[in-house]
Amino acid sequence: xxxxxxLSRELSLLATEPPPGITCWQNGQLNDLRAQILGxxxxxxxxxxxxxxIIVPERYPFEPPKIRFLTPIxxxxxxxxxxxxxxxxxxxxxxxWRPSLNISTLLTSIQLLMAEPNPDDPLMADISSExxxxxxxxxxxxxxxxxKYAGQPRVPKPLEEKINQSETSASSESIKQKxxxxxxxxxxxxxxxxx
Amino acid sequence: xxxxxxxxxxxxxxxxxxxxxxxxxxxxxxxxxxRDFHIRILLPAxxxxxxxxxxxxxxxxxILHEYQHILxxxxxxxxxxxxxxxxxxxxxxxxxxxxxxxxIPRPPEYYSCxxxxxxxxxxxxxxYVDTGLTTVKLKAxxxxxxQHLITLKLNAKYPTEPPDCLVDFxxxxxxxxxxxxxxxxxxxxxxxxxxSLKEFWDALDEIDEKTWVLEPEKPTRSATTRRIxxxxxxxxxxxxxxxxxxxxxxxxxxxxxxxKAANSTCFSSGLTSLIQSLQxxxxxxxxxxxxxxxxxxxxxxxxxxYRLDGSAPDQVCDxxxxxxxxxxxxxxxxxxxxxxSRQSFNVIFGECPYCNKPLTLKSSMKKL
Numbered sequence: 001x002x003x004x005x006x007l008s009r010e011l012s013l014l015a016t017e018p019p020p021g022i023t024c025w026q027n028g029q030l031n032d033l034r035a036q037i038l039g040x041x042x043x044x045x046x047x048x049x050x051x052x053x054i055i056v057p058e059r060y061p062f063e064p065p066k067i068r069f070l071t072p073i074x075x076x077x078x079x080x081x082x083x084x085x086x087x088x089x090x091x092x093x094x095x096x097w098r099p100s101l102n103i104s105t106l107l108t109s110i111q112l113l114m115a116e117p118n119p120d121d122p123l124m125a126d127i128s129s130e131x132x133x134x135x136x137x138x139x140x141x142x143x144x145x146x147x148k149y150a151g152q153p154r155v156p157k158p159l160e161e162k163i164n165q166s167e168t169s170a171s172s173e174s175i176k177q178k179x180x181x182x183x184x185x186x187x188x189x190x191x192x193x194x195x
Numbered sequence: 196x197x198x199x200x201x202x203x204x205x206x207x208x209x210x211x212x213x214x215x216x217x218x219x220x221x222x223x224x225x226x227x228x229x230r231d232f233h234i235r236i237l238l239p240a241x242x243x244x245x246x247x248x249x250x251x252x253x254x255x256x257x258i259l260h261e262y263q264h265i266l267x268x269x270x271x272x273x274x275x276x277x278x279x280x281x282x283x284x285x286x287x288x289x290x291x292x293x294x295x296x297x298x299i300p301r302p303p304e305y306y307s308c309x310x311x312x313x314x315x316x317x318x319x320x321x322x323y324v325d326t327g328l329t330t331v332k333l334k335a336x337x338x339x340x341x342q343h344l345i346t347l348k349l350n351a352k353y354p355t356e357p358p359d360c361l362v363d364f365x366x367x368x369x370x371x372x373x374x375x376x377x378x379x380x381x382x383x384x385x386x387x388x389x390x391s392l393k394e395f396w397d398a399l400d401e402i403d404e405k406t407w408v409l410e411p412e413k414p415t416r417s418a419t420t421r422r423i424x425x426x427x428x429x430x431x432x433x434x435x436x437x438x439x440x441x442x443x444x445x446x447x448x449x450x451x452x453x454x455k456a457a458n459s460t461c462f463s464s465g466l467t468s469l470i471q472s473l474q475x476x477x478x479x480x481x482x483x484x485x486x487x488x489x490x491x492x493x494x495x496x497x498x499x500x501y502r503l504d505g506s507a508p509d510q511v512c513d514x515x516x517x518x519x520x521x522x523x524x525x526x527x528x529x530x531x532x533x534x535x536s537r538q539s540f541n542v543i544f545g546e547c548p549y550c551n552k553p554l555t556l557k558s559s560m561k562k563l
Contacts, residue, residue, distance in 0.1 A: 002498035002525060009499040015428050020410045023449040025428035036449050038432065049447060061497055062528055093534050098548040099497040099525075152447055 003060045004030070010103050019108045024054070031056040033065075035107055039150065040115045044142035045073070048150030052110070053082075054103060064089050064097035067106060074138075074145040076117040076128035085123040086113055208280050211236075218242065225255075225280070227287040232258075236276070244279060245271045258290050301329075301351045308354055312378040320382065331358075333382055337389040341396060343416065345385050347378070357381075363416040364392065365437040395440040402433070426450070496549055497525035510556060517550035526556055 007030060014024045021038035033054035039045025051070040057063045067089060069082035077085040087096040088109055122128030130138045205211075210231065211223035219238045224231040232255040237248040247270055251259075259266065265286055273279040309328060313321060316333070322344060323332035331347045346361040357372035360381065368388055370381050396416065402408065407424040414421070420434045429450030436442060494501050495508045496519040508520035529548060530536045536545035543556045 002500075002503070002528075005498050005500035005503070018409055018430075021422075023428060023430060025451045027451075034451065038447065038449065047447070049449065062532060091532075099529055100519075100549045 002062075003056065003058065006061050006102075007056060014104055019104055019111075021111060022104070022107045024103060024107060031058075033103070035067075035103075037107060037111050037114070039146060040111065043115045044139045045114055045146050045150065046143075048146035049152050050114075050150050052107070056103075061099040061102070063091060064095070064101075065103060065106065067110065072145060072149045073114075074127060074142040075114065076119045076122045076124055076131050077113060079123045083123070084110060084113070085118075085121060086110065207277060208284075211280065221276070225284060225287065227284055228291045230291075232287070238276070244273055244276065255287075259287065262286050262290055305349075305351060305353055309349065309378075312354075315377060316379045316382055331378070333378070333385070335382070335386055335389060337386075337393060337396075339393060339397065339400075341400075341416075343385075343389055345381075347381065360385075362388075364388065365395065365417045365419045366392070392437060395435065395437045398435055398440040422449070493520060495520060495522045495525050497521055497529060512547040512550060512552065512554060514547065514550055514552040517547060517552060519547065519549045523556070523558075526554075527558055530554075530556060 011024075011026060011033075018024065021040070022035065024033055024035040026032070027034045033056065035052040035054055037050045037052065039048035039050065049071070050073060053068055053070050055066040057066065067084060069078055069084065072080070072082075079085075086109060087094075088101055088106060089095065089097065091097050117128075117131055119128045119132045127138065127141075130141070208223070208225055211221050211225065211234070214220035214222050217240070219240065219242065220235070221238075222235040223233075225234050226232075233252040234255065235250040237250070238244070239246045249266075266283065269279060269282040269286070273282060306328060309331075313324075313331070320333050320335065321331065322334040324330070329349055331349065333345050333347065335343050335345070337343060344363070347358040348361070349358040350356055354376065355374050357370055357376075358378075358381070360368060360370055362368045362385070368385075370384050372380075399414070399418075399421065402421050402423065403414065406421075408414070409422045409424055409430055411418055411420075419437060420432060422430050422432045424430050429448070432447040432449060434445040436444065493508070495503065501507060503522045503524065506522060506524075508522050510521040510523050510526050512519045512521075527543070530543045530545035531538070533545060536543055538544070541558045543558060545554055545556065546552065547554045
């Protein structure tokens, strides 16, 4: 009941006053949103565009929305299925979700988590120890993943036909990526339960 | 051990000398930033540092006044006098840097030279001078009528050494300086730099004027990026090169895929002309939409609406600094699900979801 009024207000706010580097929109149904986070300038995710899926549960805002990365990201607190280890994404007593938070603040927190990983509460043990003990290698890997998965082809110089071609090839590529991500998530959901 | 400590102490503070054989009294000077301060340290018979007494000149006392608690803490934590003296010197260095008014006045030539320079330049170009005559802000207008400021931080060796120049530019601004130069030379270099950036600012001003810029909210003159709304939830991040403002800028699209595909063709075809002739593109850029702000302060902090099933928010956080309103039903549903809430008869004791202050909620007949 509260979900409808909450979401319509939140969506109009997100459309007119989006947080810096964040876009969020409705993906067909009311409870299915998509978001994009632009990688921060002083992070290895710089210039990357990361797609996220937001599923808003029936009991929202009494329950937090379910947010996961669709774009693969090399990060200590984000697993290969895109799940995010962040306390405000879980209900108390385990988590810290509360109805004073909203989708905009959650996305901003995720953007902050990207800039400041929390290696002491890791979801990806290998990446976490790499972050802690071999920062150079971590930065290298994270940058490589960003370029590989989160890069957006630069808008080519305006020659109409060329643009149309690259546009179609780029979009089919991103579909392939998403499918791949989807497969990974299904495969791994069984093996690694949320902590 | 007392003798050994004394020798070490001598190395760190050569002007602080023991006054007796037991090492319970020291007197002399502590040096920081090229200045000596009179100090006397009296230790109790057991040489316990935490019970030491420190006497000093009023000057030093005034400088260290705000750092008393730090020094007390250091007296407790330092194992011996030597390490305390090292700490004291560190604290003193910081304190001296932070106390401006105690700085030694600069040589008279500094002031006469600065005032002469300002007179040559013309006082009408001066926007601000601080009381110590160490920071000067000059204003300038470029040929397009934009106002600019340059902040000059002068050091004591002015004019032998150039002042530090702070500007709001997208590119570094380096001044070339000779000791015989004056502020006027810097000002002219500043004006020249403003003209070289004219095209860049023209381009960005045009974007700001004719499109809906989502961020930055209040762009500074040094900001090279703009996020422009180009449709419903679709935006483009444009980074303009200050050296080549009319070249195709670096762009990133953000937002729903379908909207992006539809927009990017027409957008990129016009992008080279974005800067030169925005008129062509105006059709594609929505103008700024202002969200109709229904009084946010009155709406329920949980469902974000004013009316819920016909009822208005009737609960308010007791803390006057928070004062967040809620619908009884919304607050009840949140609190009753929490392990931290406690219910006694028809009253729930919980916390405000906004400010965490304790809050009580009488549950109405509806939900019990």
